[in-house]
Structure formats: C-alpha cells, structure tokens
Amino acid sequence: MTPLARLLAQRIAATGPLTVADYMTESLLHPDHGYYATRDPLGAAGDFTTAPEISQMFGELLGLALAQSWLDQGAPGSIVLAELGPGRGTLMADVLRATAKVPGLAEAATVHFIEASPTLREEQRRRVPQATWHDSVADLPEGPLFLLANEFFDALPIRQFVRQGRLWAERVVGLAEGRLAWGLAPPAAVPALADRLTDTRDGDVIEVCPALPGIMGEVGRRIATHGGTALLVDYGGWHLTGDSFQAVRRHAYADPLEAPGEADLTAHVDFEALAQAAAPAAVTPTTTQGAFLERLGITPRAQVLARALSGERLAAHVAAHRRLTHPDEMGTLFKVMGVHPAAVPPPPGFAD
Numbered sequence: 001m002t003p004l005a006r007l008l009a010q011r012i013a014a015t016g017p018l019t020v021a022d023y024m025t026e027s028l029l030h031p032d033h034g035y036y037a038t039r040d041p042l043g044a045a046g047d048f049t050t051a052p053e054i055s056q057m058f059g060e061l062l063g064l065a066l067a068q069s070w071l072d073q074g075a076p077g078s079i080v081l082a083e084l085g086p087g088r089g090t091l092m093a094d095v096l097r098a099t100a101k102v103p104g105l106a107e108a109a110t111v112h113f114i115e116a117s118p119t120l121r122e123e124q125r126r127r128v129p130q131a132t133w134h135d136s137v138a139d140l141p142e143g144p145l146f147l148l149a150n151e152f153f154d155a156l157p158i159r160q161f162v163r164q165g166r167l168w169a170e171r172v173v174g175l176a177e178g179r180l181a182w183g184l185a186p187p188a189a190v191p192a193l194a195d196r197l198t199d200t201r202d203g204d205v206i207e208v209c210p211a212l213p214g215i216m217g218e219v220g221r222r223i224a225t226h227g228g229t230a231l232l233v234d235y236g237g238w239h240l241t242g243d244s245f246q247a248v249r250r251h252a253y254a255d256p257l258e259a260p261g262e263a264d265l266t267a268h269v270d271f272e273a274l275a276q277a278a279a280p281a282a283v284t285p286t287t288t289q290g291a292f293l294e295r296l297g298i299t300p301r302a303q304v305l306a307r308a309l310s311g312e313r314l315a316a317h318v319a320a321h322r323r324l325t326h327p328d329e330m331g332t333l334f335k336v337m338g339v340h341p342a343a344v345p346p347p348p349g350f351a352d
Contacts, residue, residue: 004261059094220278236269290331
C-alpha cells in the first residue's frame with residue numbers, strides 16, 4: 001500500500017466509502033501525498049506527455065489563433081491571457097514567443113495561471129516568470145479573457161452512477177479484506193440524471209463532473225460580458241455513456257485503486273456539458289485536434305522547421321508532427337472546442 005492508500009483505508013473504515021470524486025481529489029491533491037502536490041508528472045521521467053511537451057508547434061499555433069481572435073475583436077488594449085492547469089508552463093512560453101511580433105499584443109496582455117500544484121507552480125515560474133498565479137477562475141481580474149485549457153478538464157474529479165431500473169447506484173471506493181475496492185451505494189433517484197433515463201439501459205454508467213459547470217460558467221460569463229476567446233483541448237466526446245475513469249503510471253495504464261498518490265487519474269471530458277455551461281457565450285462545434293492543427297497550418301510550419309534539422313533531430317520532429325495530428329495517435333483522440341462572444345466570428349481552426 002502507498003502511504004495515501006493507508007490513510008484512505010483508515011478514513012473509509014472510520015466514516016464509510018468514498019465517492020469517485022473524493023477519491024480523485026485525495027489522490028491528486030492531498031497536500032502531503034497527492035500526485036500533483038508532490039511531483040512533476042510530465043515527460044519521459046514522469047508518467048505522461050502532453051502536446052506542448054511534444055512540439056513547440058502546438059503552442060505556437062494556439063497562440064497565433066488567440067492572437068487572430070484578439071485582432072478580430074478590435075485588439076482591446078488590456079486583456080487577461082490565462083491558462084488552466086498550465087503544466088510546466090511550456091504551452092504559455094511558446095504562445096508568448098509566437099505572438100511577440102503581433103503589434104500591441106504583448107503590451108495589452110497580463111499572464112495568469114490557474115494551478116493547484118506547488119511543484120508545478122515552481123516549474124511554471126521558471127518558464128513564465130511574469131505570470132500571476134490564482135487558485136480559481138473566479139480570482140482572475142475582470143476584462144477580455146483569452147484562455148487556454150489543454151488537458152485540464154480531464155483531471156477534474158468525477159462521480160459515477162450505475163443505472164438500476166429508474167434509479168442510480170453511485171460507484172464508491174470501499175474496503176475488501178483491508179484493501180481499496182469498488183462498491184455501489186444503495187440505489188436512489190438522481191434528479192440531475194432524469195434526462196439520461198431516456199437513452200441508457202440497466203448497468204450503464206454515467207459520469208458527472210461536479211466542478212465543471214462552475215469553472216466553465218465563469219469562463220463563459222467573462223467572455224460573453226467582456227469579450228475574448230477560450231480554446232479547450234482534451235480527450236472526450238459528446239453526450240457520453242460509460243466508465244472512462246483511468247490511471248496512468250510510467251506511461252502505461254494502471255489499476256486506479258492500486259497506487260493512489262503515485263498515478264495520474266483522469267476521465268473523458270463531456271464536451272456537451274462544457275458547451276451548456278459556457279452559455280451565454282457561443283461555442284464552436286468540436287473538431288479533432290488533428291484537423292484543428294492542420295487548419296491552422298501545422299504542416300507548412302513543420303516543413304519550415306525541418307529545413308534546419310537532420311538525422312535524429314529531424315526524425316524526432318517528423319514523429320512529433322505525426323503524434324499530434326495522425327488519426328492513430330493524438331489526432332482524433334483529442335478534441336478542440338472554441339468559446340467566443342456570440343457577436344464575433346469563432347476563432348481560427350474550426351470548420352466553416
């Protein structure tokens with residue numbers, strides 16, 4: 001057992017089973033033993049790699065898409081340039097470098113990060129020292145909001161409900177022979193899932209992210225009120241059904257209950273819930289990451305960068321382009337949604 005597993009087992013023995021959301025929260029954010037609180041999880045030495053760490057092209061293109069949205073909205077003279085869950089700060093560093101030559105943008109923007117991990121905050125400070133850090137979107141200053149969220153919503157804690165007749169049994173983490181084990185709470189009516197009784201069957205699993213409406217609602221309110229654009233990149237889908245809760249450790253899938261505090265825990269993102277929460281701001285239809293990056297010009301950019309490379313560096317560059325865009329890799333697994341004021345055009349990269 002990990003140290004956190006022992007603490008959770010003691011808590012369960014004393015007060016009863018944990019919801020999946022409580023288990024995720026403790027596993028990821030426990031101040032002494034939580035996964036994000038105690039380590040840098042990214043890169044070859046960590047447990048997973050995100051798109052900004054694969055190639056600078058990802059951040060460059062997202063940054064230029066935000067810059068074009070800023071121009072399309074009249075180039076406001078003071079904007080909030082923010083990122084949710086900025087990892088090591090690599091994405092924002094690439095954004096700032098790529099947009100440095102857009103006249104007036106650097107002077108207009110103040111950089112803000114929403115980050116819960118003290119360890120990652122230190123990494124971000126090294127790469128983007130001018131940033132200001134906040135605990136929640138509600139803490140951001142008011143004003144036009146140009147925001148990025150790459151693999152942020154997938155790490156938000158979820159609750160899981162299993163349909164039983166017209167009732168729902170919540171999936172919980174309990175104990176079996178002293179070890180963490182799955183269980184079900186007694187079936188009950190869940191008013192928030194009343195509409196899912198029409199498109200599910202007995203045994204189907206529905207996942208709900210309690211924090212999503214508040215976060216996305218605040219982003220949508222700010223963009224609808226003050227202007228701006230949000231680009232949301234994550235894996236997931238629309239109107240989801242099924243158990244997507246998973247653990248990743250050392251770049252491989254693992255048992256989510258095996259090593260709490262030592263594995264990344266995520267779930268697929270419900271883009272339908274994101275779209276609903278963003279109102280009254282407008283949202284684009286979701287598109288795949290591969291199609292989005294191709295529309296923004298990733299292949300011509302890759303060709304320009306390739307001219308200065310050879311040997312292993314060239315091979316790595318070609319592999320990075322493929323990994324970001326190819327359908328067999330991240331190209332279709334990851335989806336992109338844009339949020340913008342209803343009265344202005346959507347950001348670049350989305351189909352007409």
